[in-house]
Amino acid sequence: MLHDPNHLYIFDTTLRDGEQVPGCQLTTIEKVEIAKDLERLGVDIIEAGFPVSSPGDFQSVVELSKAVDDVIICALTRANKNDIDVAADALKHAKRPRIHTGIGSSDMHIQYKFSSTREEILERAVAAVKHAKSYVEDVEFYAEDAGRADLAYLAQMIEAVINAGATVVNIPDTNGYCLPDQYGAKIKYLKEHVKNIDQAIISAHCHNDLGLATANSIAAVQHGARQVECTINGIGERAGNTSLEEVAMILKVHNQSFGNLSSNIDSTMFTYISRKVSDMMNMPVQPNKAIVGRNAFAHSSGIHQDGFLKHRENYEIIRPEDVGLQEADIILTARSGRHALKHHLERLGYHLDKETLSNTYERFLVIADAKKDINDEDLLSLVKS
Numbered sequence: 001m002l003h004d005p006n007h008l009y010i011f012d013t014t015l016r017d018g019e020q021v022p023g024c025q026l027t028t029i030e031k032v033e034i035a036k037d038l039e040r041l042g043v044d045i046i047e048a049g050f051p052v053s054s055p056g057d058f059q060s061v062v063e064l065s066k067a068v069d070d071v072i073i074c075a076l077t078r079a080n081k082n083d084i085d086v087a088a089d090a091l092k093h094a095k096r097p098r099i100h101t102g103i104g105s106s107d108m109h110i111q112y113k114f115s116s117t118r119e120e121i122l123e124r125a126v127a128a129v130k131h132a133k134s135y136v137e138d139v140e141f142y143a144e145d146a147g148r149a150d151l152a153y154l155a156q157m158i159e160a161v162i163n164a165g166a167t168v169v170n171i172p173d174t175n176g177y178c179l180p181d182q183y184g185a186k187i188k189y190l191k192e193h194v195k196n197i198d199q200a201i202i203s204a205h206c207h208n209d210l211g212l213a214t215a216n217s218i219a220a221v222q223h224g225a226r227q228v229e230c231t232i233n234g235i236g237e238r239a240g241n242t243s244l245e246e247v248a249m250i251l252k253v254h255n256q257s258f259g260n261l262s263s264n265i266d267s268t269m270f271t272y273i274s275r276k277v278s279d280m281m282n283m284p285v286q287p288n289k290a291i292v293g294r295n296a297f298a299h300s301s302g303i304h305q306d307g308f309l310k311h312r313e314n315y316e317i318i319r320p321e322d323v324g325l326q327e328a329d330i331i332l333t334a335r336s337g338r339h340a341l342k343h344h345l346e347r348l349g350y351h352l353d354k355e356t357l358s359n360t361y362e363r364f365l366v367i368a369d370a371k372k373d374i375n376d377e378d379l380l381s382l383v384k385s
């Protein structure tokens, strides 16, 4: 697979890692609907499921393969022949199929999951990639628990699977264990020590157990990864995955720091798709979630509100329009000041002189101390009383 080193490939796994979350299970019809939205959003790859896991997941991969034209459709497998055969069958209608196969790479997994040896696991990894390659050109290999794997062994495994035909090598921090500098250093080490690394794209797949999934993915990109695996709203196993919207906005806000890396993501769809995934998967988004949380563009304290009203960039690094919101909110609370109150009164058509505003503000504070949500009716009764 030819790849553009100046492009950051966005690999969406909302429908696979995200859908593993208890309560998030979707029907095939719902998955197709979300996949079409992901295609419009501009993701490069959609991980559609794990076909061997159930007849329903198999059917979802079949239907997504038929429904989506421009995006790579990826199916996950373990490093065994049957999983790969089933995945290849599920992908048979895909215009751009990818098989994602792999195996544990840490000594912890090798010893306590597989009761095996490094040598044997390396052989299974290579055999799996070769088998997947007999079906599709585009084969991604994951070295599960790479975050805790021995570096030299990981490098040996990655070199061997690229020789076997892997087009993408995924270095998952499966347990969300690494610090950003550690994960970045891991990617740098692989760039420097794996002889054939330029023949494959390095992918970051990070989990959020320590709240570092996005930071780790970004560190990986800074050290040469060109694919990030992520989900809408950061949903995923346990504490979740890297959040797609966070990565895309970091790339947009700090584009020069990333050498102007391109992505196809249309960030103006974020609010829409976040709410849709949240509703369909029955998974609320925390209000303070970056980019898509209810409060991400809501200013609620007086000093911030005053600064924002004078010049929005004082407190705004992302324009709400860029994520599909109409405007930022100025929420009146007992921590608001006169500027915010004046703003809302003017919005309602009341232009008060300085002294009247101050008097009104004193009465406003009494209401705001007692009431959590100040609405227009409260303001109108305030100016009319």
Ligand SMILES: CC(=O)SCCNC(=O)CCNC(=O)[C@H](O)C(C)(C)COP(=O)(O)OP(=O)(O)OC[C@H]1O[C@@H](n2cnc3c(N)ncnc32)[C@H](O)[C@@H]1OP(=O)(O)O
Pocket (backbone or CB within 6 Å): 020, 050, 052, 053, 054, 077, 078, 079, 080, 102, 103, 104, 113, 114, 144, 174
């Ligand atoms: C890191 C990730 O893989 S994230 C993806 C997680 N997703 C899923 O687990 C998908 C849903 N899973 C399932 O439907 C089922 O677990 C199945 C169908 C995959 C397997 O079910 P079962 O055969 O009943 O096995 P079970 O899940 O209990 O155990 C997993 C088996 O796979 C083996 N295994 C785990 N990972 C791998 C791998 N990457 N490659 C090869 N074998 C693996 C385990 O060692 C264990 O084998 P054992 O029975 O010889 O001990």
Ligand SMILES: CC(C)C(=O)C(=O)O
Pocket (backbone or CB within 6 Å): 017, 076, 142, 144, 145, 170, 172, 173, 174, 175, 205, 207
């Ligand atoms: C299958 C792999 C990529 C995974 O989900 C993980 O390691 O967390």
